[in-house]
Amino acid sequence: MKRSQPFNWLGWSSFALLLAAWELIAWETPKLLLYFPPVSRILAALGDALAAGTILQHGWVTLGRFAAGYLLSAGLAVTLGVLLGYFRYLHGLLATSIELLRPMPSVAIIPVAILLLGIGDGMIISVTVYASVWPILINSIDGVRRVDPTLIDTGRTFGLSSWQILRQIILPAASPYIVTGLRIGLSIALILVTTAEMIAGSKGLGFFILDEERAMNSANMYAGIVVVALLGYALNRLFLLLESRAMKWRHGMIVRQTA
Amino acid sequence: MPILDVQALSKSYRQAGGDTTLAIGNITCQVEAGEFVSFVGPSGCGKTTLLMSIAGLLAPSSGRVVVNGKEVSGPPPNLVLLFQEYNKSLFAWRSVLGNVRFGLAARGARSAAAESKARKLIELVGLKGFESHYPWELSGGMQQRVAIARALAYEPEVLLMDEPFGSLDALTRLELEDALLRLWAELKTTILFITHDIEEAIYLSDRIWVLSRRPSQIMQELKIDFPRPRHQVTTRAEARFMELRNDIYRQIGNQEVP
Numbered sequence: 306m307k308r309s310q311p312f313n314w315l316g317w318s319s320f321a322l323l324l325a326a327w328e329l330i331a332w333e334t335p336k337l338l339l340y341f342p343p344v345s346r347i348l349a350a351l352g353d354a355l356a357a358g359t360i361l362q363h364g365w366v367t368l369g370r371f372a373a374g375y376l377l378s379a380g381l382a383v384t385l386g387v388l389l390g391y392f393r394y395l396h397g398l399l400a401t402s403i404e405l406l407r408p409m410p411s412v413a414i415i416p417v418a419i420l421l422l423g424i425g426d427g428m429i430i431s432v433t434v435y436a437s438v439w440p441i442l443i444n445s446i447d448g449v450r451r452v453d454p455t456l457i458d459t460g461r462t463f464g465l466s467s468w469q470i471l472r473q474i475i476l477p478a479a480s481p482y483i484v485t486g487l488r489i490g491l492s493i494a495l496i497l498v499t500t501a502e503m504i505a506g507s508k509g510l511g512f513f514i515l516d517e518e519r520a521m522n523s524a525n526m527y528a529g530i531v532v533v534a535l536l537g538y539a540l541n542r543l544f545l546l547l548e549s550r551a552m553k554w555r556h557g558m559i560v561r562q563t564a
Numbered sequence: 565m566p567i568l569d570v571q572a573l574s575k576s577y578r579q580a581g582g583d584t585t586l587a588i589g590n591i592t593c594q595v596e597a598g599e600f601v602s603f604v605g606p607s608g609c610g611k612t613t614l615l616m617s618i619a620g621l622l623a624p625s626s627g628r629v630v631v632n633g634k635e636v637s638g639p640p641p642n643l644v645l646l647f648q649e650y651n652k653s654l655f656a657w658r659s660v661l662g663n664v665r666f667g668l669a670a671r672g673a674r675s676a677a678a679e680s681k682a683r684k685l686i687e688l689v690g691l692k693g694f695e696s697h698y699p700w701e702l703s704g705g706m707q708q709r710v711a712i713a714r715a716l717a718y719e720p721e722v723l724l725m726d727e728p729f730g731s732l733d734a735l736t737r738l739e740l741e742d743a744l745l746r747l748w749a750e751l752k753t754t755i756l757f758i759t760h761d762i763e764e765a766i767y768l769s770d771r772i773w774v775l776s777r778r779p780s781q782i783m784q785e786l787k788i789d790f791p792r793p794r795h796q797v798t799t800r801a802e803a804r805f806m807e808l809r810n811d812i813y814r815q816i817g818n819q820e821v822p
């Protein structure tokens with residue numbers, strides 16, 4: 306939604322100031338250098354790691370797992386959510402299970418996943434799917450249930466079949482909710498990929514960060530964190546870009562309502 | 565043969581407590597092809613329920629509705645219902661053109677012919693130049709024009725209208741009444757109109773059925789024979805118009821007309 310706003314000079318300046326303060330404090334406290342390296346060293350380490358290509362390899366692995374897990378989760382959760390929102394008896398059947406499983410912190414499933422699936426990509430992708438399914442599912446159900454009955458009656462009076470009403474009316478009408486769920490699911494998927502890689506991986510940015518910490522290469526560790534942060538930022542921006550394209554009809558409506 | 569034949573229609577609801585209330589008493593009426601007929605009745609007399617039942621969106625408790633010789637058991641293919649709440653029934657994700665094209669697509673029309681037909685209808689309801697606007701960018705009156713164009717794009721033989729101008733301001737309402745009469749004259753659709761506005765019903769209709777309070781029943785049928793095209797000033801100024809207005813008001817209003 307912030308796409309059309311002017312560049313936020315104030316925000317970026319204060320962030321730059323924060324980095325400068327870090328740099329200064331790090332140089333003033335040499336005893337902490339091992340845990341708290343100056344920004345310049347972190348950037349230098351990042352440059353080296355990028356030049357060597359190692360961090361990019363780990364980055365690609367993480368991105369691949371994220372993409373597989375997130376897309377799988379999105380497809381599954383939107384389909385299931387729309388069906389559960391549309392068919393009351395299906396919702397009644399599964400509502401209790403959803404309410405009980407959803408609040409559990411998803412990382413708790415990682416040990417179970419390791420037991421069942423080992424420590425490969427399958428395990429990491431599975432826990433990613435499991436964790437990011439919930440917000441997408443809940444929002445999709447909610448979105449479908451909130452579709453105004455008048456819209457559905459409109460479809461019926463124009464002679465549309467149930468399937469046509471679902472596709473042509475309910476899906477677009479519920480799409481703002483579905484998109485919100487997809488956006489929350491995106492950050493959760495990235496958290497779970499990184500966490501799972503830390504616990505049981507030999508590749509990926511999560512593994513890289515933890516491995517460099519254990520090797521006491523704190524500048525490299527921070528470099529890994531920077532890459533994960535940039536990955537999250539980039540994915541979020543990409544999402545917003547796609548959203549503003551797909552939801553153009555809604556963009557102006559929100560601006561007008563909040564103006 | 566009437567295009568629309570309502571036979572002893574009644575509809576009751578089961579309430580939260582388990583009691584049933586009768587919303588529609590026992591309504592029998594016929595509409596001939598090309599007619600403009602109105603139900604007029606007090607608020608809460610079950611007008612919307614009646615129209616939903618005729619449109620096949622609600623199953624009647626007893627009686628039946630026959631459209632063009634076929635008994636209604638679901639939404640009939642040659643009839644469309646226009647809702648009062650245009651802001652709820654328009655598709656917010658479709659432009660004006662997209663909304664009107666929906667009506668054509670639902671009828672089975674496709675391709676380039678549909679496009680030019682939709683544009684023509686938009687022009688006909690007075691929205692030329694707004695084709696690519698989204699509904700939220702339009703005023704209430706313009707939104708209802710879009711809804712009318714979308715309904716007409718479906719080319720229904722019978723158009724049911726549920727207090728379509730009920731939430732519009734007085735001037736916009738007069739404007740849309742005339743716009744509707746022009747479209748009706750041009751497209752020769754049969755219109756069954758519901759309103760609680762007595763004068764609106766008289767101004768628009770060939771015939772009026774006056775409905776009672778719940779459970780609603782037809783109290784009287786009135787033939788309205790003002791010549792067409794009618795005029796907001798001269799038609800409404802006729803002595804007969806006042807007579808009709810007072811006559812209906814005596815029946816559905818609570819107050820005595822002196």
